[in-house]
Amino acid sequence: MRINSFQRKYKEEIEQQGVLVHRPPWLKVKLPTGENYSDVLKLVKENNLHTVCEEARCPNIAECWNHKTATFMILGDICTRSCGFCAVKTGMPTYMDKNEPLRVALAVKQLGLKHCVITSVNRDELYDGGASIFAETVRLINEMVPNCTVEILIPDFKGEEHAFKIIMKHPPHILNHNVETVPRLYPFVRPQAKYTRSLKLIKWFKEYGLRTKSGLMVGIGETNEEVIEVMKDLYEHGCDIVTIGQYLQPTRAHLPVQRFVSLEEFEYFRGEGLKIGLKIVESSPLVRSSYHADKHARESIY
Numbered sequence: 001m002r003i004n005s006f007q008r009k010y011k012e013e014i015e016q017q018g019v020l021v022h023r024p025p026w027l028k029v030k031l032p033t034g035e036n037y038s039d040v041l042k043l044v045k046e047n048n049l050h051t052v053c054e055e056a057r058c059p060n061i062a063e064c065w066n067h068k069t070a071t072f073m074i075l076g077d078i079c080t081r082s083c084g085f086c087a088v089k090t091g092m093p094t095y096m097d098k099n100e101p102l103r104v105a106l107a108v109k110q111l112g113l114k115h116c117v118i119t120s121v122n123r124d125e126l127y128d129g130g131a132s133i134f135a136e137t138v139r140l141i142n143e144m145v146p147n148c149t150v151e152i153l154i155p156d157f158k159g160e161e162h163a164f165k166i167i168m169k170h171p172p173h174i175l176n177h178n179v180e181t182v183p184r185l186y187p188f189v190r191p192q193a194k195y196t197r198s199l200k201l202i203k204w205f206k207e208y209g210l211r212t213k214s215g216l217m218v219g220i221g222e223t224n225e226e227v228i229e230v231m232k233d234l235y236e237h238g239c240d241i242v243t244i245g246q247y248l249q250p251t252r253a254h255l256p257v258q259r260f261v262s263l264e265e266f267e268y269f270r271g272e273g274l275k276i277g278l279k280i281v282e283s284s285p286l287v288r289s290s291y292h293a294d295k296h297a298r299e300s301i302y
Contacts (some may be wrong), residue, residue: 023248024260051135063108071117071153071290073103074137075130079121081192085180085217088121088137096126101133105140108148116141117176119153124192129157133168141171149173150295151213153289159197164204174241174297175205176213178289179234188255189220197209199237206238211300215243215289221258224265231273231281241280244269245287261285 002139030166045290058258077091079086118137123130131154138150151174157163167175182194198214206212216236227244234242244266249257280296 009254054256071119073119074104075098075120075123075135080124082121084189084255085247088287093123103142104137105144109145110140113148115149115297117151117153117290117293120155123261124158128163128166129155131157131163135166135170138172151293152177156193156201168208171210175210177201178215178287180216181220181221182230185221201234202239203237204237214239215240217247217257218244218261219257220247220255227269228272231276231278235276235278239298242273242278243287244283245288246285247275
């Protein structure tokens with residue numbers, strides 16, 4: 001990954017503080033095994049698909065894949081941005097696969113999914129940021145697997161409204177866009193993103209009637225008070241569902257963990273989020289943005 005001067009300085013400062021090296025017991029997960037895991041892995045490879053489960057090294061891959069659920073990552077596996085937390089490869093993508101939506105829809109049908117999540121890398125070099133591929137993927141899933149609800153976890157499309165309108169040609173059941181962290185840490189964690197841009201995106205889709213969702217990591221340098229303020233901002237901009245999980249450093253080149261957040265603090269975040277008015281708050285160490293997504297769909301849509 002490319003790391004800018006702000007990220008490098010922040011990384012050095014945190015490392016000098018001597019944070020906890022060993023993960024607490026509640027962050028230990030089983031190695032990904034099992035018959036269903038193997039089936040999903042085989043299907044993904046045979047159809048030349050990417051999943052964020054693999055690319056982002058998600059700790060829940062064994063649990064989710066053994067339930068035959070996966071978050072498909074479209075638009076390739078190279079991202080045009082260099083976020084300090086993300087394990088996805090950074091660079092300049094070289095192709096656009098227009099057959100990808102069909103392959104994803106076929107995979108959803110073959111797996112017999114009742115709910116699926118579609119996400120992507122950032123494709124800032126494209127006029128629509130890849131919105132048309134999102135829309136076509138949703139269209140084909142709705143056509144081929146009409147009983148399957150669809151959640152899309154989208155990039156910010158640089159705040160371009162024409163991209164948002166393309167998404168709304170074939171709207172998902174749930175629109176997810178992660179703010180990822182508190183605004184103070186954006187120069188280190190999301191240097192090419194803007195906190196206010198992400199909030200405006202959520203508000204735009206809520207005003208068009210979609211169920212909206214967002215997520216953030218903790219343990220990367222924020223305070224508990226800042227987390228509460230982010231939840232307030234999200235609620236005020238129309239967010240229905242929030243996910244909160246522990247940040248885990250994917251490689252030594254990425255931003256280090258500043259601290260491991262306690263189970264009691266995660267429960268505190270959940271309680272405060274519900275008090276604010278959020279419909280669902282999924283808050284625990286191993287939570288990621290698409291964790292229990294099928295459950296969120298059932299509880300918020302029906």
